[in-house]
Amino acid sequence: MKFSVLIPCYNEEETIAEVIEKTQSLQTLYEKEIIVVDDGSTDGSCLVVKRYPKARLVRHSSNRGKGEAIRTGLKYATGEIVAIQDADMEYRPEDLPKLIKPILEGRADAVLGSRFIDGAGGMSGSHWLANKFLSLVATLLYQHKISDVMTGHKAFRTEALRDLDLQSNEFEIETEIVAKVIAKGYRVSEVPIKYRYRKKGAAKINWRHGFRSLYVLLRIGL
DSSP states (O other): EEEEEEEESSSOOTTHHHHHHHHOOOOOEEEEEEEEEEESSSSHHHHTTTTTEEEEEEEEESOOHHHHHHHHHHHHHSEEEEEEESSSSSSSSSHHHHHHHHHTSSSEEEEEEESSBBBBBBHHHHHHHHHHHHHHHHHHHHHHHSOTTTOOOOEEEEHHHHTOOOOOOOTTTHHHHHHHHHHHHOEEEEEOBOOOOSSSSSOOOHHHHHHHHHHHHHHHHO
């Protein structure tokens, strides 16, 4: 069994090393591969990643968005299971085994890491409110309880993720993934994860992405 970890990265030179190191140090019974997709970074992110020869670096010549970075990483994934791990340390690599456990046990095809099951410490008020609203819309549209539709921490059977034909380029990729994986009838589970608002670097998601994410939910659901 091989487990592929996709790490979209854009100007995260202050945190990408910690993400790679913590992912590499996970004690597992299965093989891991780490694929960092540098999405046109203008800082030293690529130089940092190159210090880790076991992590595969794939580069975009310009910034294309998280959705495009995920699609690129998926092309290179060779594991039966694939997970998405952000490069800013808001999500803990230590939670990755928890994400893939339901898949390994044959109970799920997709697992979403929820920041709300055990509380949402550290999330800004605007992000909390927007996420709650979008999660409610997703729950009503798709008749499947979703507590954290905008989570960036997810795991999938690789063939299931490839079957979704993802199109979004930016952060609305999060809602597209959830909408399509439910709409296609895959088994979706949520597990509690830890979260902390980024302490280094600049946040990249804003109100525009919230409206785009709502549009994606409505377009696919209706």
